Amino acid sequence: MFGRRRREESPVPAEEFARTEEPRGTTGGPARGSGPWDAADAYPERERVDLGGLRLPVDQGFEVQLNLAGEQIVGAVILFEESALQIHAFAAPKRSGIWDEVRAELAAGVKAAGGTAEEKEGPFGVELDARVPADGVAQPVRYIGVDGPRWFLRAVVSGRAATDAGVAETLEDVVRDIVVVRGDEPMVPKEPIELRLPPEARQAMEQQAEAPNGRDLRPFERGPEIAEIR
Template sequence: MFGRRRKENRRAESPDPAEEAEQVPARESGPWDADEPHSARERVDLGGLRLPVDPGFEIQLTVEGDRISGAVILSQESALQVQALAAPKRNGIWDEVRAEVAGAVKNAGGTCEERQGPFGAELDARIPGEDGTPQPIRYLGIDGPRWLLRAAISGRAALDAEVAATLENVIRDIVVVRGDGPMAPHEPIELRLPAEARQAMGQQEPGRPDLKPFERGPEIAETR
């Protein structure tokens, strides 16, 4: 009787490995998953991404064909480009994406060096501009629950730590909405215009879309 009780106690004290694998440690700062507790500050709802609003920001959307795949936040002579990608449930993809980015930079005639930044491993790159002058750009990646937030900081913020801090705080306050549907790893999480922007564009004369529908806060424009 006593032996069976000890065996049952050991079984109760030893957690199921499958249950341990499902546990995801709570993160202390963003970017946040939509299902995680996060601040209720004002954000632009782009579907797959919710971006923090600030009067000094201008937000542009990156369009690939008919699909909105990313967003660019302009502030203080700098740009923060963000894109959310689907990832497997069990492991992140930033390591392999970072290697792909490094290869693409070198193929374009640029250079890059891996270093540790506020979000972990990142790439400090120099890419030839239109006049051949090397342009600084930082590539960052943050693995979340079944997603990767990929970011690139360029312009003044790529060299000025104080300006960079503003955009780094933007990254910390982004909310990623992965959704429950099946997606292939590396597939971009699709974005959409906010409801008020779609309504404003629908009221424009044909052939003259207004890509700055907000009276205050960020401006939304399309880049192709």
């Protein structure tokens, strides 16, 4: 379905996702103080969209889009208040995080593109505060990274939330409520954790695509972003 659209991202209104009440985790090591959560954590209950490798909190007023690599879903974008929150989850080594390495790669990429990047302390630890050239204008972008047990979560905040603390807080709360489902299969570090579309949402999108007078599924005009980690 996504291949026929030839679009990198396909938007899905939040209300079209099937929502499920999440159980509390009961296994794993010591409890984490806050999210994003590992699937084995005793995380707080709330409604989340089950995307397989991610359980994504979505509230009214959000629009959700999916990042595709071919036919594979590799990330999600939440649009809210003239802002975008891009979420990608990757495999990581068992005994060490990769955010320090990834952050250096991102900073180098921003500077090579003619932008600026500096580290600062944020709500999830050290993050990257960048200005990335786009259409001749330096756009503010925040790169947030969280190292989990054998996974790494990257969040990219752009648009109004990159400078508006009130809007940013809403999107930061989304990051705090994400649950990452790494799985037990062996994966190469930095390999994207594969996601899947809930059956109900896939059916709704197919019906919209087939409807002659269906509403236009406008692709998200992506803000400044560095290329995917490979």
